[in-house]
Amino acid sequence: MARAVAWRTLTVAVFLGLVGETLFYDAPWGLNVLLWTVFLVGASLLTAVTSGGVPTVSAVALSLAALVFGAGFAVNDSWGMSVVNVLGLGTCLALLTTHSWGRRIRDMNVLDASVGVMTTWLGYVVDAFVLFFSELGWTEMARKVNTKQAAPYVRGLLVAVPLILVFGGLFASADAVFRSYVARPFSFDGITGAMHFGLFVTFFVIGAGVVRRAVLGEPVADCTIKPSDQDWSKYSTEASVVLGALNLLFAGFVIVQFGHLFGGRGTVGTHAGLSYSEYAREGFFQLVTVVALSVPLLALADRVSSGRPLSRWLSLAMVVQLGVVMASAFLRMGLYVSYAGLSELRLYPSAFMVWLAVVIIAVTLKSVTGKEGRPVLTSVAAALVIGIGLNVLRPGVFIAETNYRLAKSPEQVDTDYLMTLGADAGPTLVRTLPRLTGDRRHQVAVWLRNTADSGRTDWRGANLSRTSTVAAVADHQDIVDPARDGTLSRLDR
Secondary structure (H helix, E strand, O other): OOHHHHHHHHHHHHHHHHHHHHHHOOOOOOHHHHHHHHHHHHHHHHHHHHOOOOOOHHHHHHHHHHHHHHHHOOOOOOHHHHHHHHHHHHHHHHHHOOOOOOOOHHHOOHHHHOHHHHHHHHHHHHHHHHHHHHHOOHHHHHHHOOHHHHHHHHHHHHHHHHHHHHHHHHHHHHOHHHHHHHHHHHOOOHHHHHHHHHHHHHHHHHHHHHHHHHHHOOOOOOOOOOOOOOOHHHHHHHHHHHHHHHHHHHHHHHHHHHHOOOOOOHHHHHHHOOOHHHHHHOOHHHHHHHHHHHHHHHHHHHHHHOOOHHHHHHHHHHHHHHHHHHHHHHHHHHHHHHHHOOOHHHHHHHHHHHHHHHHHHHHHHHHHHOOOOOHHHHHHHHHHHHHHHHHHHOHHHHHHHHHHHHOOOHHHOOHHHHHHHHHHHHHHHHHHHHHOOHHHHHHHHHHHHHHHHHHOOOHHHOOHHHHHHHHHHHHOHHHHHHHHOOOOOOOOO
8 A cells, every 4th residue: 555545544544533432432322323334434435536446336335235224223222223233334344345446246255245244344453553553654754754853852842841840830820720721631530531542443443444445445355265176066966865855854844834834723733732822933943044054055055066957956946845944934923923922033033034035046046047146246235135124114113013013902012021122112111101000010110211311312322212212201201200209190090
């Protein structure tokens, strides 16, 4: 990297570090995540362009997707969506660094798009050290320093410092206001200072890594494993045997599903000894695991079989039966939700299953048609679209409203679980509160009051769900406030 570009990158990274420390110190995640993402993406693209790079359409698309995931922190408050948005934002930023100079996702292999994304974030730390200690040219700058010219300045400072201390001490003793200003920098809190410094370093390192890679156009994975020259087609018979055996196992499971889960309630109680709701609940996560394990298996079979007709048809048969397995999993989840309500642990695996279905279709089309295909591009795009769709859905709010609607009465709403959704469930719990009694009512009222109090943050932590909860509590103060002294509201009398 040219020294001028390195100094420009350092300046941008320092700016991003200062902005990050300002936005995030003593503030919850909210609008600050979106604002810092805007600064980071904008600085990366601008620095890359001014250094000779040409952003591609994919780079622009990834930038917009990163902004959507950043905005998700200002909309959703549940822990599940925080995880989704962290993963989505991290993936977009990692892939974005490869597009500023024309690299495309469609040219990546599976390792680049999966392991490479994770190693990129670890590499940002190395990038910051390389930028600071190697590319700025500190050694050459030191050699060019003229010690004879610097000597007068040093001697002047040696004389000025004692005089400043003497006169400054006299002024401080003469005026209390001046003394307070002088003493303020020396009243240093070590813990607070460490927190400020830690935030600055964290955002400086991320900014330096992202901007440096955007300028250099380095690949996501620096240690990309190249395809081996080994001839895997000699194992095509073994691959066909494995696929055939699995098809038989899947066929047996599919037959059972049509006869029991799809066939009605009576046979379940006769053969499994379970109620229909218990049978529907059992096995969902195991079926998700089956589908997840089938994806790399199908990809490996396609690699080994080299497009032989028998393996293609066996793969297609397995995919068809996987479709039945996924339908069984979704039906189980739907039935269980109708009995027990919705939760994040039931919603997110279902979304993951949808993504797996897209991946399986992409891999199968490549295997059956024999064309090159772009399963990695399809998989990444599908993951980002599903993540953005979850932000639009607002799962915490959706789950709370769904459970409120499915409950036969407000008293049957699982308020203990809804309180784990954070402020997303606040307005729903306010509507539920008047029908609750005793300790349960007091617990929910205290939670609402505390959530509303913590939601009154400055603009940096602005969040739609927290704002909605604050407004709902304020509009129903006569219902929530009585919990302060344990008395009953007028709705309880």
